[in-house]
Amino acid sequence: MSARIGVVTFPGSLDDRDALRAIELMGGEGVPLWHADRDLRGVDGVILPGGFSYGDYLRCGAIARFAPVMEEVRKFAEGGGPVIGICNGFQILCESGLLPGALIRNRSLRFVCRVVHLRVETTETPITADVTPGEVLEIPIKHGEGQFVAADDVLDGLEAEGRVVFRYCGPNGETSEDHNPNGALRGIAGIRNQTGNVVGLMPHPEHAVDPDVGPTGGQALFASLFTHVMAPAR
Amino acid sequence: MRFTVEVLVTLKPGLADPQGKAVEGALPSLGWTNVHGVRVGKHVRFEVESDDETSAHAQVAEMASRLLSNPVIEDSRVLGVREVGRS
Numbered sequence: 513m514s515a516r517i518g519v520v521t522f523p524g525s526l527d528d529r530d531a532l533r534a535i536e537l538m539g540g541e542g543v544p545l546w547h548a549d550r551d552l553r554g555v556d557g558v559i560l561p562g563g564f565s566y567g568d569y570l571r572c573g574a575i576a577r578f579a580p581v582m583e584e585v586r587k588f589a590e591g592g593g594p595v596i597g598i599c600n601g602f603q604i605l606c607e608s609g610l611l612p613g614a615l616i617r618n619r620s621l622r623f624v625c626r627v628v629h630l631r632v633e634t635t636e637t638p639i640t641a642d643v644t645p646g647e648v649l650e651i652p653i654k655h656g657e658g659q660f661v662a663a664d665d666v667l668d669g670l671e672a673e674g675r676v677v678f679r680y681c682g683p684n685g686e687t688s689e690d691h692n693p694n695g696a697l698r699g700i701a702g703i704r705n706q707t708g709n710v711v712g713l714m715p716h717p718e719h720a721v722d723p724d725v726g727p728t729g730g731q732a733l734f735a736s737l738f739t740h741v742m743a744p745a746r
Numbered sequence: 747m748r749f750t751v752e753v754l755v756t757l758k759p760g761l762a763d764p765q766g767k768a769v770e771g772a773l774p775s776l777g778w779t780n781v782h783g784v785r786v787g788k789h790v791r792f793e794v795e796s797d798d799e800t801s802a803h804a805q806v807a808e809m810a811s812r813l814l815s816n817p818v819i820e821d822s823r824v825l826g827v828r829e830v831g832r833s
Contacts, residue, residue, distance in 0.1 A: 570813070570814070571816055574813065574816065578813075606818070607816060612818075613818060614816055614818040614819045616761075616762075616764075616819060617764045617765065618764070619762065619764055620764075621764045621765070621767075621768055659762075661761060661762075661818075661819060662818070695762070
């Protein structure tokens with residue numbers, strides 16, 4: 513039996529197919545989910561994929577947050593189920609209040625599309641449980657609104673509780689503004705909720721699993737997710 | 747009763763506003779070298795049906811904070827509630 517991971521398609525989602533393909537490549541079972549359905553089809557985990565849900569109108573993720581499926585995703589998350597928001601999915605999680613902070617226009621005002629290095633900051637999430645803290649992963653980013661912002665006390669809280677999951681860094685894990693592609697406060701590329709089962713990140717692990725087309729930094733994250741959801745004592 | 751309403755959404759003070767910065771950077775090329783502190787926001791206008799002006803205002807304020815703005819990064823203000831006629 514393999515891990516059944518659902519991928520939600522909203523109108524305007526782009527990376528749903530890549531996410532499903534990545535799940536299959538990594539040995540899981542990808543389950544397509546639809547924004548208008550109040551049904552998660554009994555999946556073990558949910559991915560909110562990247563793209564431009566509802567055309568990014570109003571604010572990125574602002575409309576998707578009210579999609580019928582999101583009510584189910586919220587219940588699933590509250591029950592401890594793993595929910596991973598990638599790029600637009602991260603924006604949706606912030607808009608829905610499942611994660612703190614917000615993602616605003618890149619400081620450069622430019623859309624950024626390139627491979628970045630990420631330092632794994634915590635293993636207290638389903639996608640990093642089997643990764644060594646401090647490990648550097650190569651994963652692409654592609655976004656115009658990826659600058660993570662939050663009030664100072666919120667940022668301090670995230671740091672103190674070990675809820676920063678990924679930070680932009682150089683090839684050797686060094687962090688500096690030179691390695692920060694979008695101006696994210698404290699170089700934050702991904703965070704988790706208090707219990708660790710909800711994770712949002714701007715980089716795209718689903719684009720980093722196939723050695724034929726680029727870096728493979730996403731493999732470890734999918735592998736970790738599958739191990740986590742298949743563990744008997746969940 | 748039907749009201750036209752306007753909602754103004756602005757980025758919270760202190761939060762970096764890249765759009766405002768870009769506009770501020772462009773104005774000097776038109777000769778306006780005397781402009782500082784540009785902030786870009788959103789203006790939303792619509793009609794709403796409600797029993798009276800007070801309840802219209804309250805409903806719009808809730809719409810503004812739940813959907814039209816993201817309170818984490820933005821402030822919202824209901825600007826004008828004007829009756830346009832009975833429906």
